[in-house]
Amino acid sequence: MGPSARAIAEQASFQAFLHSYLQEIDPGHWLAASQHLHDPGSRFSGSWVCELPLNTQRARLAVDILYRSPVGRHRYGKVRQWLNGRHCWSDIEPFQAMCLLVRELYALSGGMVPELRKLRELEFLHRLTDSYGVMTRYLEQRRHDPRLLTNRFIDSEQSLLFGHATHPTPKSRQGMSEWQQTAYAPELGGRFRLHYFLVHQDYVEQDSDGPLPASTMAETLLNSGHASLNLPDNHALVPAHPLQAQWLLAQPSVLVAIEQGQIHPLGTLGPEFSATSSVRTVYSEQAEWMLKFSIPVKVTNSLRVNKAHELKAGVVMSRLIRQTGFAESEPGFRILQDPAYLTVSLPGQAESGFEVIFRNNPFTPGQDQGVISMAALAQDPMPGRNSRLMDLIEGLALNESRSMAAVSLDWFQHYLACAIGPALRLYDDHGIALEAHQQNSLLDIGGGYPRCYYYRDNQGYYLSETFRKQLTEQCPDLSETPELFYRDAMIRDRFCYYLIVNQVFSVIARFGLDGLIPESVLIRQFRQFLRCERTRLHGPARALVNLLLEDSRLPYKGNLLTRVHDVDELNAELEMAVYTSIANPLRGLAHAAPQPSFPAQAVGADHGAA
Template identity: 50%
Template sequence: MHHSAKQIAENATFQAFINSYLREVDSGHWMESREWIQEQQLSIPLSGESVAEIELSGQSVKFAVEVLYRSRTGRHVIGHALKYCSNRREWIHQDRLPMMITLIHEMHLMAKANGCHELSSHFDELVLRMIESYQTMAAYIEARMNDEDSLYSEDCTFIEAEQSLLFGHWLHPTPKSRQGMTGWQQPSYAPELKGQFQLHYFQIDREMVKESSNDQETASQIILQSIRKSMPHLTVPEKECLIPMHPLQAQWLLQQDYVREAIEKDLIKDLGSMGPYYSATSSIRTVYNPEEEWMYKFSVPVKITNSLRKNRFHELRAGTAMAELIKKIRFTEKHPVFRMIDDPAYITALFHGQQESGFEVILRFNPFQEEKQRGVTSIAALVQDSLPGKRSRLHRTIERIAGEEARDIRDVSMEWFRKYWNCAVEPIIRLYDEHGLALEAHQQNSVLDLSSGYPEAYYYRDNQGYYLSNLHRETLCELLPVLEECQELFYEDALIQERFTYYLFMNQIFSVISRLGQDGLINEDRLIKWCRNQLSSLEKGLSGQGKDFIRHILQSEKLSYKANLLTRFHDVDELMTKNEQAVYTYLPNPFAGKNKEENYAEAASAVV
């Protein structure tokens, strides 16, 4: 069956939206399909195992969705959408886009009824972003429909994996929302369209520049050496230095009065685009060149999913501090399969009255150069849904191993998951236990070396995603005094465990379990039981925060979950709120022995 790009994009948007609605807003009324069909005397054939009814009391509307695959840990696979027609007293097919808009309107009515007038006013923004995300996704799919090898190859390069996320966040209502990036800019700057571009350079008076580096060379020296490889005759006066910029951010900066004034005073020279070509990674604002030792992470004037993406000054400082801390605690020496991608240098230009000028650039070490770039993929790219008729990258990887080793695919899946756990999960929990350091280790921040097929090493990336326990504050500050200036990195353990639960389990581990189950490679229940046993065994050998964390995971009836639909509905820019707080909710814990009849989507919403 031929599927158009718009049909595929609409289905992907619907899958993410309905799953989010069932988790965060209304868990619905679930029944086995046979029982429901018999009760409703349905004439429409359904092949799914379950049906979930959603009643919209504010509009006197009732919907039902067919559930083709019901996941204990991840996202359900939704089939037909139906609406009850009271005039005809029967269920009829429902178009998906109007259904999503109707559900958003119901959220608006619920918010108004609860007296939440200020927050309810943002439903129009959600509708706008959802449609924009869907249209953007359709354009990406249209461009990549016949690009199966680079989308799903198990032997992909780092940048091919980064460019393969056609559907984006698996449980976000607007995963491809790119407000601020126009259609004509997408081919150059959207990773999904495989564009390449030169950076825009500014030559700036050193009196205005603030930089820091843990490396033997300063940030400005690293930048100059990099561009001189392609422009060997380039000269820069000693009293000035170069700052590279993402072209989108450069366009924004050139419209700012304080930048124009500095250019008129000859404090800043606009050199334009030059030097080597870079590709956007999955975050859009971090750029990569396989021949360069460093990646650059920029601010960009684009709202991506929930937030306007800006480098905050405290993040620049945190990047260098955490790179130094990781060296001092020597954790990666004890756990060589666990690796951190450092952000050990930064540079920016200072302007009076501007906390951040927009010139903030983070230098990130590039471990995926030349021959080291192949067989590396983020977990997000590994577990993402494939285009119709194709297989996910994880499915293809495990099938290839099973064929080469002539083994049962379930046994290979179990061994693959065990090796994944050993490099990606257990070390992260031990890091928190031993040093009070938790990581925002979600799918996109988590990169696996799969050069042999099996997970050989795990890489963590993100200078915005560190949580230091207040209980370890004194010890860590003695070890690295500069942490006294990074108070925003320290949190109470109750909050850390909420965030850590979501990022490590709900977002990362459960996505792998769900993908393996949905692809028919191994039963989810078997993996849940194995994880429970591993956690119980690990807990016995721990003595710090990790021990309490595992007990929380194993014993809590519900686990915290970041509610992206509610965050988007309330138009919360989490990067700009106190403690970077999104809206959180709580979902039944698969490790607590929930049976099939207890709806995983049951949720009690709360703002943490």
């Protein structure tokens, strides 16, 4: 009998937390397991041990390292604690170790009055416990579900039972009750109908880059579920997520509008939808569009709401990308556009809560096989099973009568050519950088090897200030969205983290963790790829490649530090998250100390919890 769902969730939670801690706070003191002082009867399983001081608690921890990753995605085993007063090591549970490290974090953090520090520590522990409990529930209900390993789009979207591999609270879902989890959490595979409101056109705000206005798109959406309404003149349908609708129907401004006859709640109608991995973006096989809603739920760091400027950004970027002709020059690199939005305008409110974004849906029946997120591809498998990537490479090696190492090398080269090269060229040629982290990145592996990359997220565009004149001439509407433009130095750091550290390094680590090919081989291959790309680059992407090849440190988004400082990065001024830096594994310096430690500051704009 294998480990329980709770035990799997505890170890996975510890993995994610300790990844963050070692990268952002303290890399620890590494020893060969044979050199570590331990009780003769309780040996470590791995070749390495990492010790972490708990100075304010007069103790330290020793973590068994089952796999040491050059890019920092280690695999951890058991944890032991040394208490100075007892002069001996004792085994402790992973969750207890996390709580001790949280206590140490807040004891070390400066710049906070004691009461605020204790309140933030309590909030952190609450989210940590919530994430652990939620993950346990998901595993109890889904761990044996065969859909976890299919390559159907929606199945892969709903397979992320462990969540963000380098986030300290990967499954924190504040604001969603237990019964709501069953219906609306992607991990539990629920299906639900949308709630519709009938709204007088004087209160409807919309825009579209397509042939249809957003209000007509909403009607078409309803009709795709073989339902239709005879709408009164001068009215429009506005769809809402059921969680969004529950919140809206409790808002005084909405209740006044209902009483005055400007808004009419119609209840749930139309086709059934399922949540994608982001929770608030929903998908139906029959619909031409996915829908991205505002919901009153905090997922990882942030309350998930659509801001007014994000509505406009989706439409404007759809127009801009079309004007650049990039899709024609790079047919294997596609951007899922958010070309329309619909909302209700209420007096005195920048956002009313009705905001909904329409996203193109190419994954209709017959087209929904073989496309999975990079997060699903890189995710750890259930105990005793293979990862998705392992199964994929094994199948290719068997079919081609080649070694798994040779196939892995070719697969990785296809991936770089498909996903990374075009992203660099988009920035270099057009000044457009993407927040291309694992969850925003989809890969078509229907033929085994990567053949098409998809990017999604209207919140994740960075436009270069040096390209402002050129881009605004191509798309004059950009004058309405000045918040999309950033300095190249900031873009370089964000692009480096999302595209390389978050995405590419996770793929490299997955190959290494699965024993398919040493990470060092892929790191060398990636360096060679970057050198080749550099010869073609003459714009801002060249500085990014120089950073990757030459600098000893790389920018790193501090999800743990963001959580410690209780920053809601989507609602903070300039959408700021805490950034630090890590040793650059492309330079072979994988275990240097992170910079800075405490106190850390929120630096620059950042759009998402990834």
